[in-house]
Amino acid sequence: MKKVTLSIIFIASIFTSLTPAMAQFPMGGSTAPKTLQDQTPKGNSKITGTIVDSTTNKTVEFASIALLDKTTSKPVDGTMADEKGKFTMSKVAAGTFKLQVTFIGYNTKSIDVTLAKGQELDLGNVVITSSAKLLNEVTVTGQAALIEEKVDRLVYNAEKDITAKGGDAADVLRKVPLLTVDLDGNVSLRGSQNIRVLINNKPSTIIASSVADALKQIPADQIKTVEVITSPSAKYDAEGSGGIINIITKKNNLQGLSLNIDGGLGNRGSMLGLNGSYRKGKGGVTLGGFGRSIYNTITKTSLDQTSIVNGVSTLTKQTGDGSSHGLFGQYNLGFDYDLAKNQSLTAGVRYGVRNFSNQQDLVTKIYNDGILNSDASSRRYVDADNLSGTVDVNLDYLHTYKKPQQEWSISTLYSRNDLTNNFDANLMNPEGQTSGRQRNINTNLNQEFTFQSDYQTPIKKNQMLEFGGKGIFREVTSDYKFLFAGPTGNFSTEINQPQGELTYHQNIAAAYSSYTYTTKKRYTIKGGLRYEHTFIDASTKEGGPIGVGDYGILVPSINASKTIKGTTVKLAYNKRIQRPGLQQLNPNFNSANPQNITIGDPSLKPEITDNFELTLSKNIKKTFINASFFGRITNNAISQVRIPSDTLEGAIITTFKNIGRQHSYGTNIFANVAVTSKMNIGIFANILHTTLTGQVLGIDNVTQSLTNSGFNVSGGLFSQATFKNGWGAQAFGFMQGNQVQLQGNQGGFAFYTVGIKKDFKNKKGSIGLAGENFFNKRFNISSELKSAQFNQVSNIYMYNRGVRLTFSYKLGKMTVDAPKKKARSVNNDDVKSDGQGGGQQGGGTQGGGTPR
Known part of the structure; x- marks a missing residue:
């Protein structure tokens, strides 16, 4: 409670200091002319x-x-x-x-x-004509409908991605330059999964739990643009060492009543969405939702791993047959009202639900010094559930002034995510009968309240000053139990089996100031400072307080851009902080697969990253080219660490540790060619070199020094064309090479999709057909992990050949209403995802885009 009080006092002092500063700038009269x-x-x-x-x-x-x-x-x-x-x-x-x-x-x-x-x-x-004095951005003309480049971000317009219709946000992000997305939906930006993902500039507690799972809840055809912020300014939270991804969904600025119906049906998934809105005069209401199901997702796995514990060599061979299915939904109610000509109020409630289930039949054989150990070998049927319900409630206020771009906003957000990760396992004897049962119950709660205020004002015609303050009050809890039972009867706990409760309070107070200056010769410089102080109170029920400690950080950022003879050059530097996420902190002992056990570490500290970036972009006739060169130096890097278990024979335990240092440098090259006014082709390539070094405490408390390095390479091709009578076609393909990890390499894979669409004559509806991986029965992702004490080779076979039929139709009559600035929403981008989301880590895809 003392630390919460300190947080409030700190935030109050921020706003007290801001008040005189705001008084220096004219706020406009209170009497409307x-x-x-x-x-x-x-x-x-x-x-x-x-x-x-x-x-x-x-x-x-x-x-x-x-x-x-x-x-x-x-x-x-x-x-x-x-x-x-x-x-x-x-x-x-x-x-x-x-x-x-x-x-x-x-x-x-x-x-x-x-x-x-x-x-x-x-x-x-x-x-x-375009102004020679652009305050915040440099727009690439000629291809502006495809990509917009601003001084601190790249904006990709995704509205005409016909192959993604009926899919989810991961299908869209696969085509965004600079991003890579693996088959499970895990997102990387320039090879780093330490990113923040926002939806309409807003955070959500579901994102903090798992980015991959959150993306499954966003329908692809509701995404308007994706902003890739590689060098965030001081206005953004200091979290996200790799950068920020902001997904902007379609908004309705029309007057009247409307209802949109969107659907898709395929052999591996289906979707149905209803979105309605009513606007009249100063106010508007939106009400909508969608449901999405996945099914027929079959996987096969194989595992060969060798470990040495207490001088005994153990060989584990495992095969698995699995399938998964799930239901995902998101429902929202929004309200906005113009209090006056220069004041607006925005409120909203969003509820998201995820019901994901995975079944596996695992056959494990254990060999000790080459001899089969029948007692340790096993067969088990595992049913794992990943369930969550998320509520986001926001209330935002915006005040604009007579001076263009001068505004003041107050934003609030309450977000809550109830997450359950359970599994039930039936242990089978050689005769195929149930000999025993295991159950892991893990309930998690992540809730937070945020209050922030921001003010910006132009200084003359070529300068902008921004400053503000923010407070986040966050509570994370995890309650976990491991239960046993015979073939029948009730479950019970046993002595020395994992069970406990984690309580983790994290309060953050922040203040920032940012300044933008554009010279007469079209140099744009944006610099800023942000200070964040984090107060932590963490404890476990069985172990007492965890000594993480409070910490503060000063985060500088600078972005500069200049257009020279048609070539836009951007230079950037910033410092970022990466706090551990819920699943990295969660001490639950997850042994759904007893040979691959996962457990979090609540004592994790944040990692600090210095980012450097140089970007060049140019239009050469009908071709737009963007090339970026970047480097990252990370201290206290949070990484997955694997060690052999000294109590469970043949098992490898995966946890998270602050391993030491990580160095990465590389390049992203993207080109888009407008072959004709109705056809474009995009091509991309990513090359990244990573070096990871650190020390890991292994079994018998022996410290190991680890180093691993290598190149990660990916690339692909994208094309889209429109034809007469409302017809259109699109194709996309990519290949991803191996991904470097601290103790080995994650396997690569490939992916491709083709789609066609036909718009109705009245433009109120459309129908389409899309197929993916139709020439391949399955893809194989092969990975190898190793250290001085173990060697593991695993294979995952993905059966993801699919086809889907999509449709949409619009009801209602709308008239145009010019968009007005609405109140800015809270933007929490300050915790690290586990980067898993129910499957493989790493990997990825990326690609070109479609014109608006």
Whole structure:
């Protein structure tokens, strides 16, 4: 309780210090001025036109148009372009005016206009040019619909991925440059799984438990863009040594009532989603949800491992036949309301559910010094359940001011994840009868409350100042029991068997300041400082307090960009912190497979990483090329460590340790070729070299010095084409090489998919067909792990040949409403995922993209 009080005092001091600073900047008056409509003399003339980008020749959505008195330069009327770039000003009085067009990232356009009484003036295309002073970003023209490059991130537009429809977020992320996603949905950014994944700038406790499982709950066709933030500014939490991935889902800025129906049916999975919205005037309500099921996911495994314990060599041979199925769902209720012209309130409730089950038939044979040990050999049927329910509740407020881009926000979030990891195992005798039963019960709770406030204001036309503060109050608990029973009867605990309870309180107080400056020669520099102090109170029921200790960290960041003769150059440096995640801390003794046991370590400390990055991008005629070169130096690196068990014969125990140092450097190269206006081809390659060094305490308390290094290589190809009458096609394929781990290598794999889609004439619906891995019956992922005390070779055979039929249809009539800034939501990106999500670690895919 004392540490919680200290956290509150620390946060209060942050906001106390921020208050005088905010007072230095004009906040705007509290009395709303009369509207232009109230001040404008009415007439019967009319002005229309269309706003067009001078470079791309495409229309510009939602540009602002003002009509000024030519003599006094005072505004007399105004409007905003719609989503097609068109605008109309009606009931304009006769006279001589100056029409002014403004939009972020473009130069102001002025046109002299003379109107006669009753005249209808059509200005046609009003062409505006890109500004030479971009405050926060440099946009790559020509391919902007595919990729947008900002000073600290890369934005991938995913709206037309027809092969992913009916799939989940992992299917989309596989095509995002810089990312790799393995067959279980585990995500890596430039070879690192120490990343944070956000949804609409919001965290969720389900992400903290497992990124792979969270991605299964997001339907692919609801994703609009994916932001890859390789060098996060001080505004973001310091967590995520590899970077941040922000998934932006589709939002409705329309007026009226609508209902969208999306579905998919395949031989390995199906999906049905219903999303409705109602907007009228200042307020809007959204209500929706979807359910997704997976089935027919068959796997076969083999394991050969040798270990030496107390001078005895033990050979373990194991085969497994498994299958899995699951139901995933997510349901949301959202509300937004414009309190005033410059104030908005946003609230939402989201509930996610995951029901995943995996069954395995494991046959294990144990050999001691080459002789079969019948007593230690076994056969067991295992049924493992991974269940969770997640609730996120947010309330956000945003205040904007007369000065463009000046705003102040308050954001709150309560998030709770109830997670259950259980398994039941039936032990079989040689006659095929049940000789005994085992049960592991592990219930986890991860809940947190967050409060933050942010303020930003432009300084002149080429500078931006941002600062803010944040507090996170987090509680994690894990209750675990290991039970035994005979062939029949009740379960009971036994002496010296794993059971206990972990309580882990983690409170974080943070403050930051960030400054952006753009020179006349188009240099953009964004620098910042962030300080975070972490208060930890951790204990186990059986062992008492855990001495992790409080800690603070100062996190600098700097990003710079410059466009030189069409080539955009970006340089970046930042320091990041990686706190351990729930499953890495969880001390539950998971022995669903007694030869591969997993247990967390609640005494883990955070890891600290220094990141360096150089990125070059350029359009060469119809080809866009992006190449990045990066390096990472990590101290106190959290890594999986495996040691032979000295009590369970032939078993290997996997846990997590702060092993020491990790050095990584490499390059990502991505190219997209616009073959025609309706067809593009993308190609990518990733090369990463990693060196891991550290010391591990093995059996008999013997310390081992470990070092491993090597290259991780992956690459692939992507293509999309659109045809007449609403037809479209898309193909994607990749190959992933071996992944370096501290004690060996994770096997590589390949993947490919092809799809077609037909839009209905009224554009209200579509139907599609997609297939994946149809030429391959199965893929084999072979891995080898080794140390001085053991050697393990494992094979996983994935039977993932699939086909699915997809459809969508829209009901209701909507009219366009210009989007307004809504309250900013809480953005917790501060804990580390276990990087597993129910399967293999590492691996990955990546690829190109589709145009908007």
